[in-house]
Amino acid sequence: MKETVIYRLVRPLRHLFGKLPEKNVLMILSLVVGIACGLAAVLLKLSIEFIHHRLISLSDSGAYNVLHLIYPGIGMLISLLFVKYVVKDNIGHGVTKVLQAVSKNESKIKAHNMWTSMLASSVTIGFGGSVGAEAPIVYTGAAIGSNVARYMGLSYKNMTILLGCGASGAVAGIFNAPLAGVLFTLEILLFNISMTSILPLLLSTISATVVSYICLGTKPPFECTLSPFSMGNIPFYVLLGLFSALFSVYFTRTTLWLEDKIKNIRRPYVRWALSATCLGLLIFLFPPLFGEGYGHLRELLNGGMPDLEGETVLAFFMHSAWSVPVFFLMILLLKVFAMSFTNAGGGVGGTFGPTLFIGAIAGFVVSRTINLIGGAAVVPENNFVLVGMAGLMAGVMQAPMTAIFLIADMTGGYELLIPLIITATISYAATRAVEPYSIYTKRIAKKGELLTHDSDQAVLTLLKTNELIETDFAPIKIDATMRQLVDVVSQSRRNIFPVVDSKNHFQGYVSLEDIRPIMFNHENYDSYHVYNFMRSAPAYVYVNEKMDRVMTKFEQTDAWNLPVVTEDRTYVGFISKSKIFSSYREQLKQVSHD
Numbered sequence: 357m358k359e360t361v362i363y364r365l366v367r368p369l370r371h372l373f374g375k376l377p378e379k380n381v382l383m384i385l386s387l388v389v390g391i392a393c394g395l396a397a398v399l400l401k402l403s404i405e406f407i408h409h410r411l412i413s414l415s416d417s418g419a420y421n422v423l424h425l426i427y428p429g430i431g432m433l434i435s436l437l438f439v440k441y442v443v444k445d446n447i448g449h450g451v452t453k454v455l456q457a458v459s460k461n462e463s464k465i466k467a468h469n470m471w472t473s474m475l476a477s478s479v480t481i482g483f484g485g486s487v488g489a490e491a492p493i494v495y496t497g498a499a500i501g502s503n504v505a506r507y508m509g510l511s512y513k514n515m516t517i518l519l520g521c522g523a524s525g526a527v528a529g530i531f532n533a534p535l536a537g538v539l540f541t542l543e544i545l546l547f548n549i550s551m552t553s554i555l556p557l558l559l560s561t562i563s564a565t566v567v568s569y570i571c572l573g574t575k576p577p578f579e580c581t582l583s584p585f586s587m588g589n590i591p592f593y594v595l596l597g598l599f600s601a602l603f604s605v606y607f608t609r610t611t612l613w614l615e616d617k618i619k620n621i622r623r624p625y626v627r628w629a630l631s632a633t634c635l636g637l638l639i640f641l642f643p644p645l646f647g648e649g650y651g652h653l654r655e656l657l658n659g660g661m662p663d664l665e666g667e668t669v670l671a672f673f674m675h676s677a678w679s680v681p682v683f684f685l686m687i688l689l690l691k692v693f694a695m696s697f698t699n700a701g702g703g704v705g706g707t708f709g710p711t712l713f714i715g716a717i718a719g720f721v722v723s724r725t726i727n728l729i730g731g732a733a734v735v736p737e738n739n740f741v742l743v744g745m746a747g748l749m750a751g752v753m754q755a756p757m758t759a760i761f762l763i764a765d766m767t768g769g770y771e772l773l774i775p776l777i778i779t780a781t782i783s784y785a786a787t788r789a790v791e792p793y794s795i796y797t798k799r800i801a802k803k804g805e806l807l808t809h810d811s812d813q814a815v816l817t818l819l820k821t822n823e824l825i826e827t828d829f830a831p832i833k834i835d836a837t838m839r840q841l842v843d844v845v846s847q848s849r850r851n852i853f854p855v856v857d858s859k860n861h862f863q864g865y866v867s868l869e870d871i872r873p874i875m876f877n878h879e880n881y882d883s884y885h886v887y888n889f890m891r892s893a894p895a896y897v898y899v900n901e902k903m904d905r906v907m908t909k910f911e912q913t914d915a916w917n918l919p920v921v922t923e924d925r926t927y928v929g930f931i932s933k934s935k936i937f938s939s940y941r942e943q944l945k946q947v948s949h950d
Contacts, residue, residue, distance in 0.1 A: 382514050382556050389504055389518060390525040390560035393497040394567025397529030400474050400493050401572070407482025408647060424484065425640050428698065429632025431483020435476045436628055436702025443472045448704055450495030451796045454523060454545060457502065459800070463516040464506060469499035476704035484639060484646045486694035488709020490530060497526025498545075501560075517553055520545055524557050525564035531577055532568050533765030536758055537561035543755040544796065578650075578767045580657035583736035585772055592735050593775040596722050597747055597782025603688065603718055604751025604787040608795045610692045611707065618700035631701025638694045642687050643667045645694045649713045656720050657767065659738045681724045688717045707795055711752045712745050719744020742769050743779045750780035751787035754794035759784075819903040824939055825920050827929040831856045832886055834863050838874070839881035841866065841889075852917055854927055855890050862919050862927040864890040893919050897931050906931065 411427055439447060445466065447453075450473055457465045477492035501522025505515035520541040528537030538557045621627040639645045643664060644652040652662045661680075664671045673683035695710045723740035727733055742763060749759035759780045764770045793801045830848040832841055834855050844853060851868035870889045894913035897906050897920045909918060910933055920928040 378510065378514060381508065382510070382517065383559060385504055385508060385510075385518055386521045386556035386559045387563050389497075389501045389521050390528075390563030391567055392500050392504075393493075393522055393525030393560070394529040394564035395571075396470075396474060396496050396500065397493050397526055397564065398568055398571040400478055400489055400496075401530060403474075403478035404482045404489060404648075407478065408484075411483065422640075424643070424646060425636040426632075428484040428486070428635050428639060428646070428703075429628070429701075431480050431485050432632055432635075432698060432701045432703040433628060434483070435480045435485075435704050436624060438476055438479070439472075439702070439704065440624065443468060443476075445472075447473045447476060447492075447495070448699055449796075450491040450493075450498075450706055451544065451708075452800060453495055454498040454519070455796060456800055457498070458516060458519065458545065462512050463502055463519045465495075465499040465502040465519070467499070467503050469495055470503060471496070473499075473704060477706075480698065480703035480705050481647055485698040485703040485705055486635065486639070486645050486647065486649070486691065486710065487698045487703060487705020488648055488707065488712070489705065490527065490708030491706020492704060493526040493530050494523045494540075494706075494708075497522035497524075497529075501525075517556055521556050521560035525560040527762075528561035529564035529568045531762060531766045532565055532572075532574070533762050534558075534561040534565045536762035536765050537564070539758040539761055540755065543758050544753065544794070576766050576768045578654060578657055578742075580654070580738060580742065580767055580769070581659070582742065582767075582769055582772060583739050585739075585774060589735050589739075589775070590778065592722070592726055592740075593743060593778045594782055596719060596740060596744060597779040598786060599722050600715065600718055600744060600747030600779060600783035601751050601786035601790075603714065604748055604783060605791050606689075607692055607707075607711070607714060607748070607752050608791055608798065611696055611795060612798060614693065614696040615700050618696065624702065628701045631697040635694055635697040635701065638690055638697070641668055641670055642690060644687055645691060648709045649691075650709075653713055653716045653741075656716055656741045657738055677728060681721045681728070684717050684721050684724075688714055688721060691717070707752065711748050715745035715748030716741045717744070718748060739772060739775070742767055743772060743775045746776045747779040747783040751783040752795050754784060754788060754797075756780045756784040819936070819939055821897065821901050821903060821906055821920070821931065822899050824931050824935050825899070825929040826932060826935060829854050829930055831860075831927060832866065833858070834887050834890065836886045837882050838871070838884040838886075841871065841886055842875055842881065845871075845875070852930065854919060854930070855886055856927050860927055861925045862893070862896075862921050864892050865919065866890055896921050896925070898923065899928055903936075907936070910936075 414423070439445070445468065447469060454465070457463055473492040473495045477487070477489050481487060481489055498519045499522065501518040501520070502515060505518040510518065523545055524537035524541040526537075527540045528534045538554065538561050541557055618627060618631060621630065644662060655662055661674070664674055670683065673679045691710055691714050695705075695707065698705060719740035719742065720737060722744070723735050723737040726735050727737065746759040746763040749762070750756040753759065760773070760776045764773060764776060769776070829850050829852060830844045831854045832844050834857055841853070845868065853866045853868075855863045855865055857863055866886060866889050870891070874884070894915050895909040895918055897909065897918045899920060899922055916934070917930050917932045920931050922928060
């Protein structure tokens with residue numbers, strides 16, 4: 357009903373835009389989507405801040421505020437109930453869901469995702485859930501772009517571009533970083549895009565950033581004072597890159613493993629209770645794990661140190677020089693657990709923010725350790741905090757260009773561009789040597805649903821085996837006589853005849869060329885049977901088999917047609933190389949952004 361009303365509202369616009377070339381329509385809509393995503397990013401940031409400040413105002417000023425034990429669990433429960441009874445859909449892991457929408461659902465995202473992820477994540481994070489708001493806003497932005505394109509009747513190709521415009525606009529709006537928004541979409545979301553298609557992305561990110569500037573001001577989100585770059589510190593930035601790679605692998609593997617383990621608990625309220633309890637204890641012991649942790653991150657960026665006296669029973673760690681990096685190393689290790697407990701327990705949030713937080717802590721731990729060993733301020737700690745953010749992002753997200761320019765944009769740290777490049781590149785290369793997939797793509801890569809920047813592989817991923825099956829072959833029973841087979845041949849336009857048993861299980865096939873020498877000899881019609889001419893299939897294709905595996909079977913058998921069967925070998929039809937090549941060409945036209 358809602359979609360009908362929306363279609364009625366946009367019908368005049370569709371009629372008006374129908375007179376324009378689709379490329380021009382795309383430019384106009386990318387601007388509209390950018391403005392909408394900028395407003396969504398502003399609304400999300402303000403909502404989180406409002407909830408957070410209201411809760412803080414209710415807290416006691418005394419030592420070890422016990423309310424921080426229960427706040428995150430309350431937020432997770434509200435989010436759990438909202439998703440379970442209102443949304444009735446899985447809205448977590450936003451960036452991964454966007455990737456799946458592009459590869460599996462023709463870039464279509466459900467309309468409710470234009471607001472549900474935002475609402476659930478604002479409650480989760482506002483109450484102290486240890487996750488980030490960036491992935492939910494990317495999902496929101498992508499949903500806005502996808503649905504605007506769908507309502508306006510755009511093609512799959514332009515719908516995918518507008519989806520990317522929404523995602524890039526969301527990143528630009530929440531970080532005031534237009535260039536990083538474009539790079540995020542190019543590196544992570546859109547697998548195949550030409551230079552001519554970058555213009556809509558730029559329009560979207562610029563318009564989203566302008567909206568954010570108007571509403572929230574032009575200052576970078578993490579404005580800081582930095583020390584000048586010194587060439588003598590390059591070896592230490594190389595060390596930071598390797599350290600970032602180590603924790604990138606730890607972050608990715610621990611997160612996915614822990615979430616899977618917790619989600620094995622089938623009862624959602626038991627899962628929530630366990631996760632909320634563990635998260636509350638972690639935050640009680642390590643207050644920087646509360647919420648996004650950006651307040652403590654800003655202190656480190658400006659050369660300060662979080663004052664934890666009276667906030668945790670572990671504050672004594674801050675009294676000894678060597679115990680300080682040990683304390684922050686524990687935070688570094690436990691942030692992954694806090695994030696996973698939040699998401700697995702019913703909260704809605706992303707890994708984007710925690711990646712920035714852990715990167716900053718990693719930079720601080722490395723630089724403070726170097727300074728303690730050297731006995732003096734050998735390296736500027738705030739510089740390493742900033743560069744560490746890029747190092748973790750490059751490794752975890754496997755998007756080095758996004759990491760470099762996002763951190764430079766949102767901190768004003770372009771004077772550290774060289775160390776940003778060094779650390780991010782080393783972290784990315786070292787991480788990829790051990791872990792070929794990012795935290796966003798690892799699960800869908802295992803399912804064979806990942807689109808890559810390799811056009812051939814991307815098109816094969818988009819092709820679906822069950823849509824290429826040809827069913828106009830005439831089957832024949834295995835015990836049928838030659839006379840019955842000739843009757844079937846006379847009514848068929850094909851030269852292959854699948855042979856099945858009484859239960860329609862595939863047994864083999866008969867080729868017209870095999871029976872041609874005797875099919876005109878009427879005297880032998882009743883003495884020959886189908887099984888006398890039947891050939892075995894060189895390989896079977898299963899109904900939902902991935903197309904790359906199907907192509908491998910064609911290459912290995914050198915066949916032009918292969919039978920398609922179910923798991924119990926029930927005959928379904930045939931799939932041919934010619935059909936695949938034809939569909940490949942059509943799909944390539946759809947995904948090529950010229």
